[in-house]
Amino acid sequence: MPRPVYGHAEGLPNKPLSYRHSHPWVQLSYAARGVVHVHTSNGLFVAPPQRAIWIPAGIQHQVYCSADTQINSLYIASEAASRHNATCKVLGVTPLLRELIRSFGSLPVEYDESGPDGRLVRVLLDQLSCAPVTGLMLPLPNDPRLRKLCDALQARPDSQESLNRWAVRLDVSERTLSRLFTLQTGLTFRLWRQRLRLLSALPLLERGERVTDAALACGYDSLSAFIAAFGEQFGTTPGEFFSRSSPGPGPTS
Template sequence: MKRASLSGDTRRLDLSGHESSDRPVTGVVARYTAGQVVPEHAHRRGHLLYAAEGVLRVEAATGRWLVPPTAAVWLRAGVPHRLVMPVAVEVHGVFIDEHTAKGLPPVDGVFQISALLRALILELTRLDIHAPPSKRAALLGDLFMEELGLQRSLPFHLPWPSDPQIQQVCDALVHDPAHSAAGDAWAATLAMSTKTFHRRFQKSTGLTFGRWRQQMRLMSSMTLLLEGAPITQVALGSGYESHSAYAVAFKKQFGMPPSEFFTSGPRREA
């Protein structure tokens, strides 16, 4: 399997061959250790990021996405973003030229990954970017685009505020999802009224404080689930009072209970 080279201490990949390739669809794969960060950057081509193993966090100015092995993030060309590896992860990236990407959504988001699409991603990342064009490479690219267009979007997006004071709150909550301070406490910390805090929070994120915090907690919990932590432990560590309360919220958000969410490996119940 071909892997792009890591460039120095920035932990960024050399993607020049993909940016300038004559092939409309190309793929690359790399492994990262837990805690690695790829600094903010952008690409001339739109691309799909898929974590075949582990979980990947993608951060942009407009929001954050958490990518488990059942999903992939679509980013349009030119969108600045950085990558964070909460756990060891194998990342597959598929780059799509501007003309070919015209049929894809005009906004960034997360797609479900079917078994066929996963297989196509793996095959595309095995192709040598420097090899001459081939009929097989073209057919793989065409089928990949056809299958990608059939995938449904998933609610793995966490909108990120532009308001610097609201950003402080969100940063603190992401680092401690179980933090229980209510909106009035955060308002006092920021020296503003509770009404002003809630108004500014919703204006900056598009969600109420309570809804945003719940979505953040559920997304953060996916890393613990993937690591195999018992669900009761995940629930309490994510700020929920019980296994059942967490399971209900998880199913409402993602359409299935946490015990069935990941298909890679067995789950452990507490």
């Protein structure tokens, strides 16, 4: 790259890139509007506004976006990246970091490293190095039986099919399936499905759909159960979560 950091903003359609790919630099994908999903072999990473996905150099990944997503991507030379360089993760984006990312997108490609632009880049990298890691990640198993189950639930997060039914379908005992699930994902089946449902609700909520509709679409029978689970995962209500995000319609109850 011509400089240690390169960035640009672009609107991407709601479809995956046509191939899994990697690159020899770090990528930071931040959605000023919409929700970004990054798939790797180990997990699904989700970033609504207020979050960004850190993709280390050499990591094979595939990107999905909700409709009308506006992405600000940063590409960072590995030697300029520090703390987060080892693994893919979702970072919290403070108001200061958000404005730094947006401001950097307007700089010339060959910005003056010794002038004001270079100082802005150094502050940007410093803020990235101390950005908190958030829990917006869904671990994915390697076992082909579990992968088949997880792929089906990702396609239908509202599915009510029990682990016992899946055990019968996969010709394995429920106890074995449960043990494998915890071993390979670090989560019980119940907690994994709950996280999947909550992450699946984020694009619906971000584009302003009612909380009730998002809850039903993702498999919750009651609004109160959804709000309780959302609070447990994110530490806030859906309305409060998105009121601190980029300016948009926000969800209603």
